[in-house]
Amino acid sequence: MRTIKIAILGLGNVGGATSQIILNKKNALADFTGKNIEIKYVLVNDINKKRNWDTENIVITDDFQAILNDAEVEIVAEALGGIHPAYEYMKSCLLAGKHVVTANKAALAHGLKELHQIADEKGLSLLYEASVGGAIPGLTAISIPLCANSFTKVRGILNGTCNYILTMMEREGMEFDQVLKLAQEKGFAEADPTADIEGIDVANKLSILTYLALGTYIPPTQISRQGISHIGMTDIEEAKKDGKRLRLIGEAHINEQGSISCNVGVTALEAEDPLYNVCDEFNAIYVEGDLSGPVMFYGKGAGPFPTGSAVAGDIAQIAKLL
């Protein structure tokens, strides 16, 4: 059985979970890929930090160039987060002939088109299932089993923090500020929640989904965007009276003129909407294909192991082809 050596950039929540999955699920991954996937390097900021996991033969390094220059490394999984230097690292890896997997929506939405161009020219894989909807296999589904379809619309509930807040406001009658505090205590919201509650995170994910499903790259900065911080209990109650639910929706569709409308904003969903029942921190991705009709995928949009599940799936998908 051939051994595929990989590097993981970052050992935070996602990088740590991905490393554990690659180590602990060796057999399941070998069953699928027919290969032995081996972590050769993990890139960290502080190599002296005490870590309570058995690293076996893995080189823990703070030297990205060492990874880049090691021809044995065939796949690099980027789990650093943030645009820089993650974007530059991915670009360098592709230029060096390495396949790239990432969970990083911000870096991808920033340079998706350029990264794909390099990958295409070099005949390399660039996969990012985890970047939109965490564990939800929406991107692979669009790319492989639905590959014969042309899509006219893609929409989704793409941010778990916002969905948790809107769900709790409706279910418990709590005001926005109260729920945000609770979400922060529960780890569903970050100390600085701006990117989530102002729709920036959803715009990044919608940019990626639009590229994949509708074939056009729209930079997240060009997506019309509204968050949820202006929503009060009166808005929630008003929707409820009509049998509707407020949700932060990212949506892109091909309009009558053939151009693409792309928007992030709060929408009142009717009870019949497939996204209506998506509550708490769950996410969902919805597409309309010319052959398939409407298809929807639902699951956990965040968390170390749901996200690591998708990163490991991408690594396996590439390893199978090698």
Added chain:
Amino acid sequence: MRTIKIAILGLGNVGGATSQIILNKKNALADFTGKNIEIKYVLVNDINKKRNWDTENIVITDDFQAILNDAEVEIVAEALGGIHPAYEYMKSCLLAGKHVVTANKAALAHGLKELHQIADEKGLSLLYEASVGGAIPGLTAISIPLCANSFTKVRGILNGTCNYILTMMEREGMEFDQVLKLAQEKGFAEADPTADIEGIDVANKLSILTYLALGTYIPPTQISRQGISHIGMTDIEEAKKDGKRLRLIGEAHINEQGSISCNVGVTALEAEDPLYNVCDEFNAIYVEGDLSGPVMFYGKGAGPFPTGSAVAGDIAQIAKLL
């Protein structure tokens, strides 16, 4: 660009739609596979029947042996329906070294284990995304992006006819017999609806899902099974009073003893259940992975083009690897 020659067995609803998709979506399929997929043969019962589609260079034949003995044919897509001779044809194709794709849940559930054994021994692909949930990419999702997961539970709304009937009974207050007649008029139910309304079709699909997600083959004849023909308006109303909905659910899970419980029956779903909002003729597949947590897929479970979309996706997935 390499040309992959395929044969399609059957030119009914599914075979016809699949043929059209392979012809009309040549470019989309080539973009994904990097190959030119060409239909060499279509197997039919009556070669003299008048058909209003342009068959280009396709050989329309009633001679299965001609297809079997043609070494140029690398992939065979079976769309005959029924157990025999579909099962024997698939077996012969695998033994002859051809990759097999099928939408035929009855033939698969009958001989899934044996077909997979032959495919594994020969290093061939046997794919059947369309056999469970039509266009819904549940099987590929379980197999590829979620490949690192161990699953503990799989359940679903797997029969569009039953779901349409239960939805209409609840929404319109119509009795079972009335809705069945309407469903037959609309083409959602067959003239002989036994396999659908008695849960036989769901047992076939559950057998396939259980094999794929839980790794164990349970013949459909050994699955405890109940249909929907005994359901009356009083049952529907009683569930509704408690805020619940009746749905025909196929479910398999690993129980505390480590063995698998497998069951088809009508269940009252709570409003919070991810399957609660699956109405009309739609289907859904739900799995619980140890890494991903709960994941659900929703879409059209039947119809020529939704089913053909999945068959074409499987053909493309194999062609990409050739």
